[in-house]
Amino acid sequence: MRILSVLVKRNVKLFFKDKGMFFTSLITPAILLVLYTTFLSNIYRDSFTAGLPEGLKLPESIADGLVGSQLISSLLAVSCITVAFCSNFLMVQDKANGTIKDLEVSPIKPAVLSISYYAATFISTLVICFTAAGLCLIYVAFTGWYMSFTDVILLFLDILLLVLFGTALSSIINFFLSTQGQISAVGTIISAGYGFICGAYMPISSFSEGLQKAVAFLPGTYGTSLVRNHAMRGVFAEMNTQNIPSEITDKIKDSLDCNLYFFENHVGIPVMYLVLGITTAVLILFYVLLNAVKKRKH
């Protein structure tokens, strides 16, 4: 166990010392921040108020709360995956620069090495995402705080689950990579693409019907929705308190992917947890199998 902890420490230190890798992992959240500060927040604010019946006005603080919590949920959902990928690139870098030879000439079991990469990625990503979550909560406190203690706990649980999912997914994809060029290619695809397919840049509800159905098969979608549900639940509760019709609230929930549908069937929060949990378990199992097959081939 102590041997594993030394290796995990090495991997975590390397990630935080490699500024290139660290900042690459923050590209997608940075893009999101730019999008929101330049125009997205205004577009969403207008869309929230545009659907209201005549004579009904959405209080400014609730509109701020909606926009703020949507921003932080998108940021956090995306970060959990992109940071995990970039952190786990260490596994590929070790292959690309030959360091893996130095590790593999020792009598250490390959499984310990694989676990060390997984654990280090999980820890690095969790530290960054929990820190980001803390900063996001401070931001929400200024723009409009409606979250309960339970919401905050569940938000952190969602992040934990998404980080586990992101780590498992990145472990499998990175397992097949071995060069710096592949790192750049996959890094770019993940940084640019994941924000779209998980509904962070634009809600999935705004996609075409076919694309919505396709995205419904991706487990990450449910992770984003979980984060969004727990970040925004308080605002919706406040809207109810302020006697805003539930049809309006539901419409906003649909438009922001708080309500997700799998071929017209509403997917509840427990099912979202189940999908994410089972997928993560399957991915971890697959990663273990990949390593076992590699060992046998060797």
Add this chain to the structure above:
Amino acid sequence: MRNIIQIKNLNKNFGDIKAVQDLSFCVKEGELFAFLGVNGAGKSTTINIMCGQLSKDSGNIIINGHDLNKTADPIKRELGIVFQSSVLDPALSVYDNLESRAALYGIIGTEFRERLKYLSELFGFAHLSKRAVGKLSGGQRRRIDIARALFHKPKILILDEPTTGLDPQTRKTIWNVIEDLRKNENMTVFLTTHYMEEAAEADYVIIIDNGKISAEGTPLELKNAYTGDYITIYGISEDAIKTLGMDYGKIRDAYRLSVPDTKTATELIIKYPDIFNDYEITKGKMDDVFLAVTGKTLTGGLEK
């Protein structure tokens, strides 16, 4: 001396390329063994197979009594490897690098700190332990590489071109430490190098070409078999050297003759005692051996 490495009929192909062909040799415990060949001759392939990094197509490898076909882990504990280029983490400090590598062998806590203290004093890098490896000079980094390879007290140290690109002073320091360890701890050193003066110090030399052994023996045996002797004669005139009736070369303050062997040199000296007042006989160099065996020369990593 017992054989600590035994390789029998080793074969390895990469597609149509026969990287190693029916290679068989032994290395005796405690000796400095030089494994020579141009780039692509099969040296690294052989080393990678020995280390368990690469699978072999056929053949047997026994290292310190452990059969590689049966188990690789005990063999990995017996080997310390210094790779051609440093594979330590440049972003991490010397301490962090050595801590993570020592952990691979289960060396942690007090045991790690004690071994670190010993090696840092031996190689003189105690003052560098907090510096990032990437910020060290080539010579400093090489000392850390070798310390890393020695951390778990291996019985065999594999040095894959360890001194390429280093200044003479650093090379001397590194070799002094390795020689001390070899003598005091009976450590076997398995060396590949492009510096023939390093190979000349070896106890036994194997030259491989195209995956096969082209020549083997002690440096003396190889020199005797593949090169002649040189006689350098000082303090005589060119007319005098001409009386020998042999080809000669003029150097700054002397003349140099090439003879097939020492016996011929002796006969020549006895026959012309007046000419041989101030002279020296030198054996051919390992460069000459290498050239004679492979038809190629080795110059610091470049094949000619």
